[in-house]
Each structure stands twice: as structure tokens, then as C-alpha cells.
Amino acid sequence: MAEQTPVETLAFQAEVTKLLQIVANSLYSRKEVFLRELISNASDACDRLRYEAITNPALAADDPEFKVVLTPDAKARTLTITDNGIGMTRQDLVDNLGTIARSGSAAFAEELAKTKGDGTDEEKGKRDDDVALIGQFGVGFYSAFIVADKVEVTSRRAGQSEAWRWTSDGKGSFTIAEADRAGRGTTIVLQLRKDQAEFADPDRLRTIVKAHSDHIGLPVMLAGGKDGEETLNAASALWTRARKDVTEEQYKEFYQHVAHAFDEPWLTIHTRAEGRLEYVTLLFVPSTRPPDLFHVERKAAVRLYVRRVFVTDNAEGLLPSYLRFLRGVVDTEDIALNVSREMLQHDPVLARIGTAVVTKVLSELEKKADKDADAYAKFWETFGAVLKEGIYEDIGRREQLLKLTRFRTTAGDKLTSLAEYVGRVKDKQDAIYYITGDDAAALKSSPHLEGFLARGYEVLLLSDAVDEFWIPSVGMYEGKRFVSVAQGAASLGPAPETDKKDAVDAGELAVLLALLKQSLGTRVKDVRVSDRLTDSAVCLVADERDMPRHLARMLKAQGQLKDGVASILEINPQHALIRTLVAVAKDSAQRVQIDDVGRLLLDQAMIREGDPPADPADFARRLSDVMTRALGAK
Numbered sequence: 001m002a003e004q005t006p007v008e009t010l011a012f013q014a015e016v017t018k019l020l021q022i023v024a025n026s027l028y029s030r031k032e033v034f035l036r037e038l039i040s041n042a043s044d045a046c047d048r049l050r051y052e053a054i055t056n057p058a059l060a061a062d063d064p065e066f067k068v069v070l071t072p073d074a075k076a077r078t079l080t081i082t083d084n085g086i087g088m089t090r091q092d093l094v095d096n097l098g099t100i101a102r103s104g105s106a107a108f109a110e111e112l113a114k115t116k117g118d119g120t121d122e123e124k125g126k127r128d129d130d131v132a133l134i135g136q137f138g139v140g141f142y143s144a145f146i147v148a149d150k151v152e153v154t155s156r157r158a159g160q161s162e163a164w165r166w167t168s169d170g171k172g173s174f175t176i177a178e179a180d181r182a183g184r185g186t187t188i189v190l191q192l193r194k195d196q197a198e199f200a201d202p203d204r205l206r207t208i209v210k211a212h213s214d215h216i217g218l219p220v221m222l223a224g225g226k227d228g229e230e231t232l233n234a235a236s237a238l239w240t241r242a243r244k245d246v247t248e249e250q251y252k253e254f255y256q257h258v259a260h261a262f263d264e265p266w267l268t269i270h271t272r273a274e275g276r277l278e279y280v281t282l283l284f285v286p287s288t289r290p291p292d293l294f295h296v297e298r299k300a301a302v303r304l305y306v307r308r309v310f311v312t313d314n315a316e317g318l319l320p321s322y323l324r325f326l327r328g329v330v331d332t333e334d335i336a337l338n339v340s341r342e343m344l345q346h347d348p349v350l351a352r353i354g355t356a357v358v359t360k361v362l363s364e365l366e367k368k369a370d371k372d373a374d375a376y377a378k379f380w381e382t383f384g385a386v387l388k389e390g391i392y393e394d395i396g397r398r399e400q401l402l403k404l405t406r407f408r409t410t411a412g413d414k415l416t417s418l419a420e421y422v423g424r425v426k427d428k429q430d431a432i433y434y435i436t437g438d439d440a441a442a443l444k445s446s447p448h449l450e451g452f453l454a455r456g457y458e459v460l461l462l463s464d465a466v467d468e469f470w471i472p473s474v475g476m477y478e479g480k481r482f483v484s485v486a487q488g489a490a491s492l493g494p495a496p497e498t499d500k501k502d503a504v505d506a507g508e509l510a511v512l513l514a515l516l517k518q519s520l521g522t523r524v525k526d527v528r529v530s531d532r533l534t535d536s537a538v539c540l541v542a543d544e545r546d547m548p549r550h551l552a553r554m555l556k557a558q559g560q561l562k563d564g565v566a567s568i569l570e571i572n573p574q575h576a577l578i579r580t581l582v583a584v585a586k587d588s589a590q591r592v593q594i595d596d597v598g599r600l601l602l603d604q605a606m607i608r609e610g611d612p613p614a615d616p617a618d619f620a621r622r623l624s625d626v627m628t629r630a631l632g633a634k
């Protein structure tokens with residue numbers, strides 16, 4: 001090209017610079033992962049073109065055999081990776097290789113911001129953290145700088161005539177200039193660092209491709225040898241192979257490729273359906289939580305292929321969002337490819353396949369739960385909160401999902417199923433008791449439990465936000481009602497160890513209750529005697545038909561609720577403080593103190609639940625006054 005545009009220099013997005021500093025300085029031991037990342041990008045690029053070419057065959061017609069070619073040059077110390085995929089426009093190069101766009105590296109950057117400042121830190125410990133992070137999230141294209149000190153990307157978008165070259169030394173900026181390129185696709189030239197010359201060695205490349213990229217569904221070739229081009233991988237999509245022909249290691253590599261993950265799959269499900277519906281699934285349950293699991297979109301992330309052609313990685317109609325932790329591939333023979341992605345999402349065949357896949361996944365989970373409770377408990381800790389969404393979103397599978405659900409309870413540290421809970425209940429107990437809150441450990445010391453524990457009842461400790469939603473929608477399990485220990489009247493009767501003659505005089509207690517009600521006014525809905533307390537003086541409970549206090553707290557935190565509903569303050573007549581107050585209430589000279597004490601008791605009950613006192617300044621003043629009086633100062 002005669003008159004080319006001048007070279008432009010552009011700055012990386014700040015997060016990229018940060019990330020590149022870490023990548024360049026990391027002592028990451030598995031440096032060869034860069035190749036997997038670049039081959040995986042090349043393969044994605046071919047997948048995307050293959051799909052576009054269905055409606056626009058001209059795009060791929062000039063060069064129809066998709067492939068990735070590696071060309072090492074030991075003398076120049078370079079490694080070149082070329083693909084004939086979809087390619088990138090100038091804008092694509094700037095957007096994709098100048099910012100952190102994809103979820104994997106975005107999560108990396110987010111984690112990084114949480115743990116530290118700028119990655120130039122010399123402290124060994126911090127650097128180890130970074131390396132661990134790279135291991136956990138991967139850094140996609142930018143991993144090229146693990147082994148290269150200069151990277152050149154020349155790309156031509158399919159269907160376009162101009163090509164562009166992106167270059168960078170990974171130090172804050174990159175350049176863009178017009179370039180020449182014979183056909184469509186992308187060529188990446190890595191100028192290898194002095195100590196990374198091994199990646200220009202054909203033998204080393206053979207080994208790496210075999211280990212990490214064997215599953216790629218198109219040929220990965222080695223060029224420059226005496227016999228011309230040599231194919232290094234099996235070049236058939238992994239899911240199309242028979243289960244017996246795939247090793248654990250290969251499944252793992254494939255999982256890491258499709259999931260952009262670096263952990264091990266917790267469960268691998270590889271099935272082929274033949275008959276009315278024809279499809280293959282290769283699905284994985286990760287062993288760690290993907291960072292975007294609770295983003296608002298709640299999208300499933302399984303890749304949909306139609307006859308080996310990649311269609312989309314979030315097929316809406318395929319899997320329900322409560323299985324959005326699944327990663328992998330569904331490939332079907334039964335859908336026409338020449339319809340738009342939009343239409344495809346709503347193809348009834350897709351929904352039927354989805355239903356069959358859900359059945360399969362749930363039954364595999366059930367098997368795992370039966371066979372290995374400890375392993376299942378790990379899964380549950382990681383994804384239980386997501387799976388539980390299905391209890392109210394997928395009524396048809398409710399029973400099955402309830403069976404898969406596990407709970408922390410007051411009866412020990414092991415997770416428990418509902419069936420186990422029901423198997424342990426006391427004679428005549430017709431309720432399944434539970435308590436909700438933000439944190440299972442904190443719930444364990446909640447005052448609301450005291451009376452139930454004293455009478456030998458087991459209580460489920462529910463600390464996921466979804467618990468507030470599925471419990472009311474289920475209501476009963478095996479004829480037993482779900483009952484919150486923090487709501488309504490406990491109706492437990494006297495505690496087993498209560499001594500009759502020790503009881504407080506009912507009339508005197510009524511005087512105290514009346515004074516407290518007067519003092520607290522509309523701050524509470526009622527003040528009453530509790531039988532759910534044994535050690536604590538007071539607690540707050542929601543009235544039977546009101547919104548649970550934990551739910552109100554959650555909605556307030558999200559700005560969806562302005563004022564909560566007033567709660568009921570329950571007092572424990574056996575408690576020394578309440579006994580003293582009963583005496584104080586009788587004495588008209590001292591009675592004024594009830595006002596301060598009442599307000600303090602309410603604030604204390606709030607604090608116990610993790611809420612701030614309604615008016616912290618007022619709380620502090622009253623507390624000081626009471627302490628001053630108690631300590632006898634004038």
C-alpha cells in the first residue's frame with residue numbers, strides 16, 4: 001500500500017498497564033500457558049467466522065480450511081501464530097487489545113484492585129498473590145507478555161480489504177498502523193525474551209500443543225520443518241470423541257479452555273443422546289466459584305454448537321439460570337443452522353434439549369450426593385446458593401431440588417439434608433425450625449435460638465439471600481411447616497429448667513410491660529414476654545404476618561425498602577436485668593429510669609442482630625447516663 005496512514009500511539013487502559021506489569025514481573029512457573037491462550041483465541045476467531053459464513057459464504061470462500069499455524073524461528077528468537085479466522089478491524093484491535101474487555105481478565109483486575117495497589121511492589125509475598133491470581137483467572141491475550149518483550153499483531157477482518165498492525169512492548173502504550181496482509185485473519189509475532197528461547201523450539205511446541213490444545217477442533221500446525229506443515233493436535237472437537245478415548249487430563253484442559261478457568265472441574269458430564277433428539281453434551285461443574293456468578297444478568301454460560309459450528313456462548317433458551325455455574329458445550333444435530341441466533345434461541349427443540357440436560361445434570365448431582373457426601377458438601381458451599389434459586393423458579397423440579405439442598409444447623413458442623421433433619425425431629429414436632437441472617441456462624445449465637453435449643457429442637461441456619469424467597473414459596477416439607485424462630489409467637493411453653501416458685505409476679509410484670517411500651521411508643525409494634533429466650537434479656541421478632549426482619553434488612557440495603565416495619569420487643573422475665581426492672585417499675589420514685597433503659601434495651605436488641613442503633617448519638621448519651629448512675633457518681 002503506497003500511502004499508509006501514520007503510526008499512531010495509544011495508551012493502554014490503566015488496568016491493562018497494571019496487569020501487564022504483573023504479567024511481566026511474575027515468576028509464574030507455567031509460562032507455556034500463553035500458547036494455550038493464543039491458540040484458544042485463534043480457534044474462537046475461526047469459530048466466529050464459520051458461523052458468519054453460514055449466512056455469508058463469501059467471507060470464508062477464498063480460504064475455506066480453518067487452521068492455526070505456529071512458525072518458530074530460533075535464529076530470530078520469534079514465534080509466530082497465524083490463523084485464518086474472522087480477524088480484527090482497527091477498532092477491534094484498539095478495543096480488544098487495549099482494554100480489559102473479557103470477563104476473565106476483568107475479574108482478575110477486580111481481584112487485583114481488592115488485594116493491592118499497583119503490582120510494582122517488590123514484596124515477595126504480594127507477588128506470590130499476583131501469581132496465584134494469574135493462575136486463578138488467566139489473562140488471555142496479555143499472557144503473550146509472559147514470554148515476549150515485544151508483540152506484533154497484524155489482522156485483517158474477513159470481508160474487508162485493509163489490514164492493521166498493533167505493536168507493543170507491554171509498557172503502557174501500543175501503536176496502530178495500516179499494514180499489508182494477504183488474506184483474512186490474524187498473525188501474532190512474539191519477540192521472545194532472552195531467557196524464553198525454548199518457545200522457538202519445535203519439540204517444545206509439539207509437547208505444549210499436545211498437552212494443552214489437543215482438544216481444539218481445528219488443526220494446529222507447525223510450519224518451517226523440512227516436511228512442510230505438520231499437524232500437532234488431534235483436531236477433532238473433544239466432545240465428539242467417545243468417553244473412553246478421552247483422558248481426565250484432556251477433559252481438564254478442555255474445561256479450562258471453554259470456561260476460561262484455571263481450576264479443576266468438580267464434575268464432568270459427557271453424554272450423547274440419540275433417538276428423538278440428537279445431541280452431545282460435555283458439561284462441567286467448576287470447583288471454584290466463577291467471579292460473575294451473582295451479576296444481575298444471571299446468564300447461563302454453556303456454549304451452543306449446531307453440528308460442530310459454534311453458535312453462541314449464552315443461549316438463552318437452553319438452560320435455566322439456576323444452573324448458570326455450568327460450563328461446557330451442547331452440540332446438536334436437530335436445529336437448522338441457517339436461522340438467526342435470535343430465532344435459534346427460541347427454537348422449541350432447544351428448549352426440549354435444555355429440559356433433558358437439566359434432568360441429566362440434576363440426576364448426576366444426586367448420584368454424587370449419595371455417593372460422596374463430603375465432596376458434595378464442597379459443591380454445595382460453592383454453588384448451593386445458586387441451585388436453590390430453582391426451588392422457586394422451577395416448580396416442576398422442586399422436590400428434586402429440595403432433596404439436593406443442604407443446610408447448616410444448630411446440631412453440629414456437618415451439612416444436613418431436609419430428610420435427615422426430619423428423621424431427627426422430636427416426637428410430635430410438626431415444624432421445621434429455621435433462622436435467616438447474613439452469616440451462618442453469627443446466626444448460631446442468635447438470642448432467638450435460645451429457647452429452642454434449651455428444649456432440644458434443631459434449627460436450620462439459613463444465610464443465603466435466596467432463603468427468604470424459597471422458604472415462603474415451599475411452606476411445607478413432608479407435612480411439616482417451615483417456621484422461623486424469629487417470627488411470630490414462639491408458643492414453646494415454659495423452659496424445662498424454669499422453677500415455678502421462681503416465676504415473676506404476673507401483675508408486676510404487666511406494669512413493666514406497660515411502662516416499656518410507653519417509653520418505646522411507635523418504635524416497636526408491641527412489648528411482650530418471651531419464651532424463646534433463656535440467656536439474653538431481650539430480642540426483636542417480626543409479627544406473624546409481617547416481613548421477616550432479615551428480608552427487610554436486605555431490601556433496605558438494596559434501596560428497595562425505605563422504612564422497615566416495627567417489630568415486637570420480647571423480654572425474658574427470668575433474666576436478672578428484667579427482674580431488677582420489675583422492681584424498679586414498682587417504685588414510683590425510680591420509675592423514670594425505665595425510659596432510658598427501655599430505649600437501651602431496644603438498641604441492644606438491634607445491635608445483636610447486626611443493625612446499628614436507631615439513633616447512635618442518643619444511644620451513646622443514654623448509655624453514659626446509665627453507667628454514670630450505676631457507678632454511683634453524682
Ligand code: ADP
Nearest residue numbers: 041042045085087088096102139140141142186
Ligand atoms: P477472550 O478470549 O476471553 O475474549 P482475550 O484476552 O484472550 O480474551 O482476547 C481478547 C479479545 O481479543 C477476544 O475476545 C477477541 O475479540 C480478540 N482476539 C484475540 N485474539 C484474536 C484472534 N486471533 N482473532 C480475532 N480476534 C482475536
Ligand code: MG
Nearest residue numbers: 037041140141
Ligand atoms: Mg482468549
